[in-house]
Amino acid sequence: MFMAYDVIVIGAGQAGPGIAAGYANEGKKAALIEADRLGGTCLNYGCRPTKTLRASASVAHMARRAAEYGIQVGDVKVDFKQVMARKDDIIGSMQEGLDDYFHGLDGVDVIYETGRFAGKKGDLFQIEAGDQILETKTVYLNTGTRPFVPPIDGLDGVPFITNQGILALDALPEHLLVLGGGYIGLEFGQMFRRFGSEVTIVEGAPHVAHREDDDVIASIEGFLEEEGVTLVTNHYAKAVSQADDGTIELVVEDQANKEQRTLRGTHLLVAVGRQPNTDMLNLEAVGLEADKRGYIPTDDKYHTNVTGIFALGDINKRGAFTHTSYQDYEIAWANHNGGDRSAEDRIMAYAMFTDPPLGRVGMSEKEARESGRNVLMAAYDMANVSRAKLDSETKGLIKILVDADTEEIIGAACLGMHCDDVIAVFSNYMHTGASYKVMKNALPIHPTIAEFIPTILGQLKPLE
Numbered sequence: 001m002f003m004a005y006d007v008i009v010i011g012a013g014q015a016g017p018g019i020a021a022g023y024a025n026e027g028k029k030a031a032l033i034e035a036d037r038l039g040g041t042c043l044n045y046g047c048r049p050t051k052t053l054r055a056s057a058s059v060a061h062m063a064r065r066a067a068e069y070g071i072q073v074g075d076v077k078v079d080f081k082q083v084m085a086r087k088d089d090i091i092g093s094m095q096e097g098l099d100d101y102f103h104g105l106d107g108v109d110v111i112y113e114t115g116r117f118a119g120k121k122g123d124l125f126q127i128e129a130g131d132q133i134l135e136t137k138t139v140y141l142n143t144g145t146r147p148f149v150p151p152i153d154g155l156d157g158v159p160f161i162t163n164q165g166i167l168a169l170d171a172l173p174e175h176l177l178v179l180g181g182g183y184i185g186l187e188f189g190q191m192f193r194r195f196g197s198e199v200t201i202v203e204g205a206p207h208v209a210h211r212e213d214d215d216v217i218a219s220i221e222g223f224l225e226e227e228g229v230t231l232v233t234n235h236y237a238k239a240v241s242q243a244d245d246g247t248i249e250l251v252v253e254d255q256a257n258k259e260q261r262t263l264r265g266t267h268l269l270v271a272v273g274r275q276p277n278t279d280m281l282n283l284e285a286v287g288l289e290a291d292k293r294g295y296i297p298t299d300d301k302y303h304t305n306v307t308g309i310f311a312l313g314d315i316n317k318r319g320a321f322t323h324t325s326y327q328d329y330e331i332a333w334a335n336h337n338g339g340d341r342s343a344e345d346r347i348m349a350y351a352m353f354t355d356p357p358l359g360r361v362g363m364s365e366k367e368a369r370e371s372g373r374n375v376l377m378a379a380y381d382m383a384n385v386s387r388a389k390l391d392s393e394t395k396g397l398i399k400i401l402v403d404a405d406t407e408e409i410i411g412a413a414c415l416g417m418h419c420d421d422v423i424a425v426f427s428n429y430m431h432t433g434a435s436y437k438v439m440k441n442a443l444p445i446h447p448t449i450a451e452f453i454p455t456i457l458g459q460l461k462p463l464e
Contacts, residue, residue, distance in 0.1 A: 003109075005031045008127050008136045010115035010281070013040025014325035015312035015332070016142030017102060022333050024107030031136070032108055033115035033129050038098050040144050040313075042322040045164040048094065050187060051353065052087040053167075057194040058355055061227075068392055078195045080172040087167070117285040125286060125308065138308050140332070141296065142325070143281065145274035145314045150179075153239040158248055160240075160268040163188070169267075173197045177250055177265035179237055181208030183352040185271040186224070190354055193229050200230040200263055202252055207233055209352065213365045215379065215397060216415050220354065223395050232263065240268065276315040291317075300342040302332050318343055321350055349427040351420040356382075356396050359423025362430060363401055363411030369463060374404040376460040380452060382416035387447040393417040398449075400426070400436075400456055407435035418449045425450050436460075 006028035009016040017038065020030040037044050056078075063076040102110050113130035120126060124135040147162035149155065161169075163184055176192050178185045181203030193199040201208060201224075207217045208224075208231060221231060235252040238260060242248055250263045276294040283290055289305045290296050296311040298304055298318070304311050312332060313325035324346070331341040349361035368375045383394040396416030403410050412426040429439055440457040444450060 002126070003031070003132060003134045004124075005029050005109075005134060005136045007031075007138045007140065008033065008115070008125070008134055009140045009142060010127065011040070011142035011144055011277070011313070012038045012102075012110075013142045013144045013313050014042055014322050015329035016140055017098075018326075018329040018333060019140045019142075019312075019336075020108050021102070021105060022336070024105055028107060030108045031111055031127075031129075031134050032102065033111045033113060033127070033134075035112070035114040037095065038102060038110070039095060040142075040325075041163075042325075043091065043094060043098065045167060047322050049087050049091045049167050050163075050191075052090050053083065053191050054187065054353055054355065056083045056086065057191040061194045061355065065392075078172070080195060081170065083195065084170065114280055116280055116282040117288070118282070119285045123308075128282075139310070141278075141281070141304075141309065141311045141315060142313045143277040143315055144325075145276050145320065147270060148273040148275040149270060150237070150272055152237050154241045155270075158240050158242045158268065160248075160270050162270055166267075166269055173265070173267040175200070175265035176267050176269060177248060177263055178202065178269045178271060179250070180269075180271035180273070181205070181210070181231070181233065182271065182273070183209070183354075185269070186220070187353050188269060188271065189229055190224060190227065193227055198230075198265070199228075200232060200265060202232045202235055202237060202250070202263070204236045204255070205233065209358075211364075212358070212360070213399070213413060215399070216358065216413055219396050219415055220358070223356070224354075274314070274320065278315055298343075300344045301335050302328060302343065318346070319348065323350075324348075345431075347427060347430050349423060351423060353420060356393060356416045357420040358396075359412075359414040359419040359421075361412050361423055361427040362409070364413065365399065365401065365411075365463075368401045368411060373410070375410070375463045376402040376404045377463050378456045378459040378461065380456045380459070382449075385416070385449060385452050387449050387451065388417050390447060391417060398422075398452065398456055400453075400460070402436045402457075402460055404462065407437060408433055409436050409439070414449075416449065422449050425453065 007023045008031045009020045010033045012034035020032040023030040066073045111129050115129045118126040118128040127134040175198040178189045178201040181201050189199045189201045209220050234255045238253050239251040248265050248268045253260045278294045295317040298311050298316045302310045312328040314320050334341045352358040379399040382388045382396040388394045399413045401411040409430050414423045440454045
């Protein structure tokens with residue numbers, strides 16, 4: 001028996017559920033197919049649970065620093081089970097709220113199966129979901145990504161963990177080895193160091209967070225090492241094994257001299273990137289094209305090469321963040337209702353939630369230098385920002401890049417206290433296309449981090 005729908009959404013991350021709900025609110029019938037849990041990686045295994053852990057880690061860190069502020073607290077002890085219980089309670093409540101909403105939404109059938117294309121009958125796409133075949137003229141794909149597991153000798157024979165597994169631990173690792181110095185590896189590495197684990201982060205590039213500018217990288221590496229995180233950069237993992245006592249032994253090779261050494265730890269976190277969950281969709285059944293890594297190309301309205309099929313979220317390679325995925329939904333839904341929004345209008349912005357956090361929008365200094373533009377730049381150490389001084393949170397910097405010809409702000413980096421929020425000041429402003437001089441002449445609020453934005457803009461100089 002075939003079930004007919006006005007729309008079928010495969011994947012219930014940050015973009016898909018809104019599409020299904022939108023159709024339902026129009027009085028139409030939608031199928032929302034999800035292989036795991038509603039909410040995708042962000043709610044269940046990513047941004048939100050990790051931020052609950054980050055909050056606990058930050059409290060532990062500040063408690064250890066309490067004497068700097070004239071507060072005596074004695075020995076600081078981390079109850080890891082309670083840390084994880086707090087995370088489970090908060091996230092469980094969010095999961096329950098999302099489940100209740102969609103399970104009670106008239107017009108949406110939530111189907112917990114792996115959805116895949118079965119073929120096409122006339123102008124109808126046929127979708128297999130368990131033992132059901134569903135039909136529709138319109139399909140939205142929002143299947144997200146999963147951890148990429150590199151082909152390292154012996155890795156499949158040891159009990160490594162990913163971002164999902166580390167959130168299910170019931171005991172604190174004695175020594176956490178982290179493979180990958182990107183934002184996932186750095187966030188978890190710092191958190192678990194603050195919980196009390198020894199932490200070693202291995203990165204194949206010369207530096208962690210290697211896509212950032214050199215001054216940003218130097219500051220990040222500085223505060224991580226100051227907290228006792230061991231950084232092993234410019235090293236590739238060559239092999240991994242487990243000793244009789246359960247110790248994980250990771251063989252790494254220095255890219256400069258090809259010398260090898262063995263790192264030992266109790267747990268191994270693999271955080272070297274993500275891969276799209278498109279390999280189980282049976283794309284060939286409907287002629288849907290993907291690139292060699294499995295990402296599905298789209299135009300600026302998220303149309304794929306097959307009319308009637310849209311690709312949203314991480315799988316379209318237009319952003320690998322919750323906020324980009326959710327904006328995909330907003331753009332797609334606006335266009336469904338007769339709008340003309342374009343994904344090309346997006347100015348990429350993101351944050352890395354180390355402590356202090358990094359916020360980034362638009363071009364980096366590296367990219368600006370390579371762009372051929374006439375660029376002005378100013379950088380300001382957080383150590384000179386009044387609010388940062390008052391809070392004894394002086395690590396980091398703020399950097400602003402301006403196109404000298406158009407006077408538009410084309411990029412900003414903000415590493416330091418509250419920078420995950422401060423960066424939105426730049427992102428929102430950049431979307432107006434207004435001259436930086438308007439922001440420079442605006443009235444700031446004292447004492448805040450953003451207060452110094454006009455001051456920094458007053459120090460712009462041509463890139464040398």
